[in-house]
Amino acid sequence: MEIKKRIIFLIGSLLSIFIVSCNNSRLPEKITFSEHIAPIIYQNCTSCHRTGEAGMFNLLTYQDIASRSKVIKFVTQTRYMPPWPADASYTHFVNEKILNENEIELISRWVDNGCEIGDSAKIPQLPVFPVGSQLGKPDLVIRLRDAYKIKGNGKDQFLLMRVPYQIPIDTFVSVIEVVPDNRKLLHHVNAQLLSYEFDKKKDVFKGNTVVDLEVCPDKLKAYNEIGLANDDDITFPALTQSVTNYLPSVVPPVYPDGIGGFKMVRKGAIFLKDIHYGPSRIDTTDQTSFNVFFAKGPPVRPLQEFQMGTFGVSPIVPALVVAPNTLFTVHSDYTLPSDISILTINPHMHLLGKFFLAYAVTLQHDTIPLIRINKWDFRWQYFYTFEKMLKIPRGAIIHAEGVYDNTRNNPNNPFSPPRLIAERAGSMRTSDEMFQFIVTYLPYQIGDESISLGSKQNKE
Numbered sequence: 001m002e003i004k005k006r007i008i009f010l011i012g013s014l015l016s017i018f019i020v021s022c023n024n025s026r027l028p029e030k031i032t033f034s035e036h037i038a039p040i041i042y043q044n045c046t047s048c049h050r051t052g053e054a055g056m057f058n059l060l061t062y063q064d065i066a067s068r069s070k071v072i073k074f075v076t077q078t079r080y081m082p083p084w085p086a087d088a089s090y091t092h093f094v095n096e097k098i099l100n101e102n103e104i105e106l107i108s109r110w111v112d113n114g115c116e117i118g119d120s121a122k123i124p125q126l127p128v129f130p131v132g133s134q135l136g137k138p139d140l141v142i143r144l145r146d147a148y149k150i151k152g153n154g155k156d157q158f159l160l161m162r163v164p165y166q167i168p169i170d171t172f173v174s175v176i177e178v179v180p181d182n183r184k185l186l187h188h189v190n191a192q193l194l195s196y197e198f199d200k201k202k203d204v205f206k207g208n209t210v211v212d213l214e215v216c217p218d219k220l221k222a223y224n225e226i227g228l229a230n231d232d233d234i235t236f237p238a239l240t241q242s243v244t245n246y247l248p249s250v251v252p253p254v255y256p257d258g259i260g261g262f263k264m265v266r267k268g269a270i271f272l273k274d275i276h277y278g279p280s281r282i283d284t285t286d287q288t289s290f291n292v293f294f295a296k297g298p299p300v301r302p303l304q305e306f307q308m309g310t311f312g313v314s315p316i317v318p319a320l321v322v323a324p325n326t327l328f329t330v331h332s333d334y335t336l337p338s339d340i341s342i343l344t345i346n347p348h349m350h351l352l353g354k355f356f357l358a359y360a361v362t363l364q365h366d367t368i369p370l371i372r373i374n375k376w377d378f379r380w381q382y383f384y385t386f387e388k389m390l391k392i393p394r395g396a397i398i399h400a401e402g403v404y405d406n407t408r409n410n411p412n413n414p415f416s417p418p419r420l421i422a423e424r425a426g427s428m429r430t431s432d433e434m435f436q437f438i439v440t441y442l443p444y445q446i447g448d449e450s451i452s453l454g455s456k457q458n459k460e
């Protein structure tokens, strides 16, 4: 009797799972904007497609959305939008921006059936988007002293910037948040901190603060031009690892208490080792600021970082020299000297990038997937944070590989006809290439696998 009951229960549960999953994939008879489409667009598109944000047009009203319905169907079916190059069938990350098959199909059918609006009283409220900070009230705000003048020449601009600051005492910080001023044009920022020894730099505010990397592609020269050096002009201040990154609508990762954080010394600068503005047809300005959130004390587990490839712990094989009219594959392998827990990863290539893959292979020949990008998109180079810390054991080999497309078929190819493009001392110029895989990690501790990295930001 007992067993019979259990079997019936089991069949019952299986049946209900089956019914639920069928229901999920079955689309409603009548698809309307108010009931089905508005919620998808508001949740996945509107954060960027509203006035003043990076998306070129608004997706707010029925009119906005219906009038672009065909292209919306296209960009969602091809998964060009929302922009999220990582393949979600390979690995998942915090704050993933992806539509599921059902949502894509709903949009497609709605468009094919003539974009019915439905009961307009049922159109949901627009989401409320945070202003100023996505994380709360900052303890300190550091702003570019002078607005940067963006030339209206219709070209992408890649710069180095030094944002000097002076504070009363050395202070521990948990997060720095980038708050763009020109949200339309600021496309990405990667920042580190310069920590001056108090006596070695009299005036951190003195000197040049911006270098255009197209004009001065040689990194060392650029560092000299931007006045990083101490007053002796020969020695340099300490440079921390990456402290903040920005891409449109990205919330900076806030790790659990005690994990991460760093010290800001009294005299320093936020060093924007790359800052990218999209093309503008008119002269305009940007005066981005940085929200600083203090920590309770020194980090219990400070983050560590290594990079593979360009400037990294492991070389690029073969050397990154991409002949014109070729597809070219490189890889880089790094054997881990100790157990680590990975938090965040960042693959980096330029305009010839076509494909990126990284995984670890343990001594027992188990493969641990890290990231796969089937269609590299230069514009969307996220720092991907795992949902839970990911243990990679000592002795495992991290393998990263990239494919470059230097043919005419690559619409982003900076040259027509294609020319030889190579790695040049980490030059950020779009016409030079890089292959880099940055890994942010902690030395492994028992239990790390169950520490969730997404909980804080998923609360929103």
Ligand code: HEC
Residues within 6 Å of the ligand: 041, 044, 045, 046, 047, 048, 049, 054, 055, 056, 068, 071, 072, 075, 076, 081, 082, 083, 097, 099, 248, 249, 379
């Ligand atoms: C993270 C910000 C962001 C999100 C989220 C986003 N977009 Fe975009 N979208 C952009 C930007 C920026 C562009 C300009 C092209 C580019 O940079 O790739 C764009 C371009 C577009 C285009 C024009 C494509 C073309 O080449 O004509 C369409 C249509 C579009 N988005 C629709 C959507 C839809 C639909 C969603 C949600 C499913 C969405 N976007 C989500 C930022 C975003």
